[in-house]
Amino acid sequence: xxxxxxxxxxxxxxxxxxxxxxxxxxxxxxxxxxxxxxxxxxxxxxxxxxxxxxxxxxxxxxxxxxxxxxxxxxxxxxxxxxxxxxxxxxxxxxxxxxxxxxxxxxxxxxxxxxxxxxxxxxxxxxxxxxxxxxxxxxxxxxxxxxxxxxxxxxxxxxxxxxxxxxxxxxxxxxxxxxxxxxxxxxxxxxxxxxxxxxxxxxxxxxxxxxxxxxxxxxxxxxxxxxxxxxxxxxxxxxxxxxxxxxxxxxxxxxxxxxxxxxxxxxxxxxxxxxxxxxxxxxxxxxxxxx
Amino acid sequence: xxxxxxxxxxxxxxxxxxxxxxxxxxxxxxxxxxxxxxxxxxxxxxxxxxxxxxxxxxxxxxxxxxxxxxxxxxxxxxxxxxxxxxxxxxxxxxxxxxxxxxxxxxxxxxxxxxxxxxxxxxxxxxxxxxxxxxxxxxxxxxxxxxxxxxxxxxxxxxxxxxxxxxxxxxxxxxxxxxxxxxxxxxxxxxxxxxxxxxxxxxxxxxxxxxxxxxxxxxxxxxxxxxxxxxxxxxxxxxxxxxxxxxxxxxxxxxxxxxxxxxxxxxxxxxxxxxxxxxxxxxxxxxxxxx
Numbered sequence: 001x002x003x004x005x006x007x008x009x010x011x012x013x014x015x016x017x018x019x020x021x022x023x024x025x026x027x028x029x030x031x032x033x034x035x036x037x038x039x040x041x042x043x044x045x046x047x048x049x050x051x052x053x054x055x056x057x058x059x060x061x062x063x064x065x066x067x068x069x070x071x072x073x074x075x076x077x078x079x080x081x082x083x084x085x086x087x088x089x090x091x092x093x094x095x096x097x098x099x100x101x102x103x104x105x106x107x108x109x110x111x112x113x114x115x116x117x118x119x120x121x122x123x124x125x126x127x128x129x130x131x132x133x134x135x136x137x138x139x140x141x142x143x144x145x146x147x148x149x150x151x152x153x154x155x156x157x158x159x160x161x162x163x164x165x166x167x168x169x170x171x172x173x174x175x176x177x178x179x180x181x182x183x184x185x186x187x188x189x190x191x192x193x194x195x196x197x198x199x200x201x202x203x204x205x206x207x208x209x210x211x212x213x214x215x216x217x218x219x220x221x222x223x224x225x226x227x228x229x230x231x232x233x234x235x236x237x238x239x240x241x242x243x244x245x246x247x248x249x250x251x252x253x254x255x256x257x258x259x260x261x262x263x264x265x266x267x268x269x270x271x272x273x274x275x276x277x278x279x280x281x282x283x284x285x286x287x288x289x290x
Numbered sequence: 291x292x293x294x295x296x297x298x299x300x301x302x303x304x305x306x307x308x309x310x311x312x313x314x315x316x317x318x319x320x321x322x323x324x325x326x327x328x329x330x331x332x333x334x335x336x337x338x339x340x341x342x343x344x345x346x347x348x349x350x351x352x353x354x355x356x357x358x359x360x361x362x363x364x365x366x367x368x369x370x371x372x373x374x375x376x377x378x379x380x381x382x383x384x385x386x387x388x389x390x391x392x393x394x395x396x397x398x399x400x401x402x403x404x405x406x407x408x409x410x411x412x413x414x415x416x417x418x419x420x421x422x423x424x425x426x427x428x429x430x431x432x433x434x435x436x437x438x439x440x441x442x443x444x445x446x447x448x449x450x451x452x453x454x455x456x457x458x459x460x461x462x463x464x465x466x467x468x469x470x471x472x473x474x475x476x477x478x479x480x481x482x483x484x485x486x487x488x489x490x491x492x493x494x495x496x497x498x499x500x501x502x503x504x505x506x507x508x509x510x511x512x513x514x515x516x517x518x519x520x521x522x523x524x525x526x527x528x529x530x531x532x533x534x535x536x537x538x539x540x541x542x543x544x545x546x547x548x549x550x551x552x553x554x555x556x557x558x559x560x561x562x563x564x565x566x567x568x569x570x571x572x573x574x575x576x577x578x579x580x
Contacts, residue, residue, distance in 0.1 A: 086477055
């Protein structure tokens, strides 16, 4: 196998990105996009029931960037999969754009970015990005234009004809983000998209993601293990704890941190203060008795 | 690079030749001694070797005898002539390929049915497996007789026997292949609310191709066996099976062996052709395979 190209990340987004297509017309800011009420999800393991989620309530507004953080088994991924209609709750209600998750899924209300890039190895990068458009019946010419647009937006112009295995892990994950953006959903659900990447690549992608979010004003839900990542990206951080999976704390970052963020912000006292509070919350929820 | 490849192949060929000549001496030796004894005394070891390697109806003909017979039967008469071995190879290849094509259709249809319809898996799969426990040598004459009664002679009965051997590996491989799709990739299809047909065409089918081609190689080799077995009960009209049969009637071991070598070459050529098709169609990684 030829050596994968090094993750040559542009220091900032290409200038062409200043001319983004007009953002999807959104209603008055603050409109609730995701409304989760008293959500409980249990499933039967070999000998005992597992409480994946217990009485979780959360409201996500238009343009929010929400991070779900917590140790393994706290139900953060499960919560997101319930919002995406990939998992069925035991009780409680979830509304996405005022619809049930299933209706929202059928209307293609969200784009989902998985932990692994999940690119199809037999398709070129461009044809991976056009996949959702193909399913949704977009005409061929428009599919190509939109795929090129999104690939440029994630800094991968010129890689259209490559196959996924010719790209580094970070580049592959950016392709999967471009794929989620291709059909222009208002809501982006991201499940630890950078979890498997090295820290340097991760920093770059965080920077790109926050710029992308600021330009498109899409509502984002982001699952992560990393405190720094959560504080850097979010408007609000939801701290969760396992056994049973529940919400411990919701921290508002938008008030103390500016919407426009660079990596330097991580040195600021405000950043440190929020990170400290997240860590406190995680410690509190972590039971060491097992 | 080339010497790396040629050397092992050459060493292996040499070893086979040495074993073959040794075997010929061991098997034909007693007959040779008998023949020399009838002629009188005064013969040495060299005479035995010469005699054993040049018998008209040896138990095991030597490679050079087979090679000479092959050359004569390939060039002695025009290709369309009944005495030309290539003509017989063509007849066998024709029914093998027809049976292979039918087997591919049957195998793929069964696999798709088994994967898409739950009840078919329970009801059909045991029969598919049971069908292969019936010895093909026992069932082949019956197929020929029954189809002959219905007015089908020539290529079709042989092709059906080939198909009978072919479809099984294809069904088994294809069922496994269609189920091999990455769970994440399946979830992705669900988030796009793709239909069953779309998921099948865009995900399940492409991810089954590497499995399908592995099965196709097994099946195409089996199709040659099926065609030859099908030619035996027809009474030796044409085809490599007919040559084997008439060779054994008249004790023409050299003819039998040259037909065997031809059948082996045919099998190698067909498997290689499937390999070429695989490289053209399956693009899933640096080496073509995953």
